[in-house]
Amino acid sequence: MDIVGFVFVLVGFVAVVSIESRISRVDRRVARVERKLDLVLDHLGLSGDDDRMNEVAALVRDGKKIEAIKVYRKITGVGLKEAKESVERMG
Structure with missing residues (x-):
């Protein structure tokens, strides 16, 4: 054993x-x-670690989705649809 x-x-x-x-x-x-x-x-x-993405997150928290989408598009260069989907996932 x-x-x-x-x-x-x-x-x-x-x-x-x-x-x-x-x-x-x-x-x-x-x-x-x-x-x-x-x-x-x-x-x-x-x-x-893009500080501007923190700005997008803050805009989402403040309920300013459209402004968040605009800033996200400016940062990433993606289209409206992709930016909207990404911002909505953040919120």
Whole structure:
């Protein structure tokens, strides 16, 4: 009985180590993708934390949907339909 318990513990340990190894690899890949995305955003002159999007959110909270849609369109350059859908998702 002790051998069976030992085998279960050993298999569990190997499984945990394997899972941790995979998570570590995924974390490294995600970090690389994030760095590349940051470079692309910098190249395009965009920032991930746009203060103007905070303005859109504030307009939505204040019930000024039309103004929020106008600002959203100005920031993103999307069409009216896409801006309206995005702003409605915010509210």
